[in-house]
Amino acid sequence: MVVNKRFPLPPTPYAHPTAWNSSIKPEPLHAIFARQTQAQPLAVLAEFLGREFTYRQLFAEAQQFAAGLLSRGIGKGDRVGLFLPNVPAYISAYYGAMMAGAVVVNFSPLYSAEELSDQVEDSGTRLLVTLDAPALLPTAVEVLDRSSLEMLAVIGLADMLPRLKGLALRTLGRKQLAKMPKRPDVSRWTEWLSDAAPELPDAAASDLALLQYTGGTTGTPKGAMLTHANLSSNAIQIDMLDPFDRSDPDIVMGALPLFHVFANTCVLNRTVVRGGKIVMLPRFDAGQVLAAITRSQPKAFPGVPTMFQALVDHPDFAATDWTSLKVCISGGAPMPGPLREKFEAATGVPLVEGYGLTESSGVVSSNPYDGLRKPGSIGQPLPATQILLLDKEDATSLAPDGEPGELAVRGPQVMGGYWNRAEAAASEFAEHNGERWLRTGDVATIDADGYMAIVDRIKDMIAVGGFKVFPSQVEAVLLQHPAVKEALVIGRPDDYQGERPAAYITLATDAAASGEELKEWLNTRIGKHERVAEVVIRDELPKTMIGKLDRKALRAEVLPA
Known part of the structure; x- marks a missing residue:
């Protein structure tokens, strides 16, 4: 393979339908929402479990939420957290907070109370918006009591369902709803x-819009500071990849969780940029997705490899009507070749792999939707995105001729830094010829056609079905057990999730515990996506020459070559 050092590489043909050097005009995200609402107020923005929500409805609710925030003293620069699954009110809360000048902080519904508390404290979140679901509201209340969080706004699930479904949930399905606590710092969404x-505050594209937590290269969660310019640029860049007839209805399958940067940009913001519709599901369920594809006829379906594997494995897969879909986009984790081949053969729909990271607002590159796709490649960079390969051992130098290097990125979607972590941000960037490049931690090649491939990674993060698991966090919890002396967590290959965490430990002197006991103890104290497949007890763990636990050596020892 030819290994180049950067993109663009004249005279490399650009495979995407919009020119690589196209100009991009960033805007405040809520300004784009306002413009689309004015242009097509009665168009449907979200279809949710049989109920439709128009642009005008959700924009009006966002305005009302902005007014409610400002009336309670939450405004410019304040942080508003969203602890939500996919529900239509997520859209209102997201854009409404931005209208008020606030900064949105996305929190995963999979977080434990401890994880959520830590990020609430780090971000300085004042208000948390959540749902009256048993899996969410009690955790949010616990965080309210153990952190500096000031208030909760609780959305009612029944209020977003079709009338009869909502009535049935309120009367017959009360056990599926969490009881609202009677306290002054907890209010219903409608009260906000x-x-x-x-008078709404002035907004600039350079204003901070979103704190999206990620592990970076250190494994310690940090808030990537994404501006309106970063997010709107990336949404526009992604829309530029679409080669299909723009007069056709733009309908996207919304099964990815909106709190994840992939969905936040590719499903929500890109759809609003385009004026399209989201077929929204509260969570991924293979059967519900297949039924929604047949019923709602989406044009595009962004997902992670585990989703596509679950669809292939479902008994309704063969009976699903795939004729409306023009493209399925896979990201978040490497796409196994056999899965892609099986999916495409059965559906006739291209399954296109792309690449991105939180620090780039979601997306860096993609294979073309309609054109040359290279198996195992992450495609060419998005318009206005530059790529450079750095020396794997010395980020101040370029990769040696003919060798892979650490992938570095420049573009309008790249973050400015981490929230309150100036030193961490500095280590994430490299300077070359007076330009600032984001280091991805992934080792890549660029071939003669300008297509990139990830061949290794520097980061220790484990990719579990599109989510990032930070080994150091899982290890920290495991070390709280009195029987555990040392611990290392690594990712092991998994046919369904891509990777699963596995823990390797040594026992404290005279301690007695089995691996299964430790696994059960650990998995009740961490997020669902972090749960380990196994806890392996060993006499010793590999160490470096200075006595530091050596994760790299453990991987080499226990993983297949």
Whole structure:
């Protein structure tokens, strides 16, 4: 394979339909939402479990939420957290907070109370918006009591369902709803919606819009600071990849969780940029997705490899009507070749692999939707995105001729830094010829056609079905057990999830515990996506020459070559 050092590589043909050097005009995200609402107020933005929500409805609710925030003293620069699954009110809360000048902080519904508390404290989140679901509201209340969080706004699930479904949930399905605590710092979502018309703060594309937590290269979660310019640019860049007839209805399958940067950009913001519709599901369920594809006829389906594997394995897969789909986009983790081949053969729909990271607002590159796709490749960079390969051992130098290097990125979607972590941000960037490049931690090649492939990675993060698991966090919890002396967590290959965490430990002197006991103890104290497949007890763990636990040596020892 030819290994080049950067992209663009003249005279490399650009495979995407929009020119690589296209100009991009960033805007505040809520300004784009306002423009689309004015252009097509009655168009459907979200279809949710049989109920449709128009642009005008959700924009009006966002305005009401902005007014409610400002009336309670939450405004410019304040942080508003979203601890939500996919529900239509997520859209109102997201854009409404931005209208008020606030900064959105996305929190995964999979977080434990401890994880959520840590990130609430780090971000300085004042208000947390959540759902009256048993898996969410009790955790949010616990965080309210153990952190500096000031208030909860609780969305009612029944309020977003079709009338009869909502009535049935309120009367017959009460066990599926969490009881609202009677306390002044917990209010219903509707109490935060105000019909007042306050003066909204001025907004600039350079304003901070979102704190999206990620592990970076250190494994310690940090808030990537994404501006309106970063997010709107990436949404516009992704829309530029679409080669299909723009007069056709733009309908996207919304099964990815919106709190994840992949969905936040590719499903929500890109759809609003385009004026399209999201077929929204509260969570991924293979059967529900297949039924929604047949019923709602989406044009595109962004997902992670585990989703496509689950669809292939489902008994309704063969009976699903795939004719509306133009493209399926896979990201978040490497796409196994056999899965891609099986999916495409059965559906006739291209399954296109792309690549991105939180620090780049979601997406860096993609194979073309309609054109040359290379198996195992992450494609060419998005418009206005530059790529450079750095020396794997010395980020101040370029990769040696003919060798892979650490992938570095420049573009309008790249973050400015980490929240309150100037030193961490500095280590994530490299300077070359007076330019600032984001280091990805992934080792890549660029071939003669300008297509990239990830061949290794520097980061220790484990990719579990599109989510990132930070080994150091799981190890820290495991070391709280009195029987555990040392611990290392690595990712092991998994046919379904891509990777699963596995823990390797040594026992404290005179301690007695089995691996199964430790596994059960650990998995009740961490997020669902972090749960380990196994705890292996060993006499010793590999160490470096200075006595530091050596994760790299453990991987080499226990993983297949």
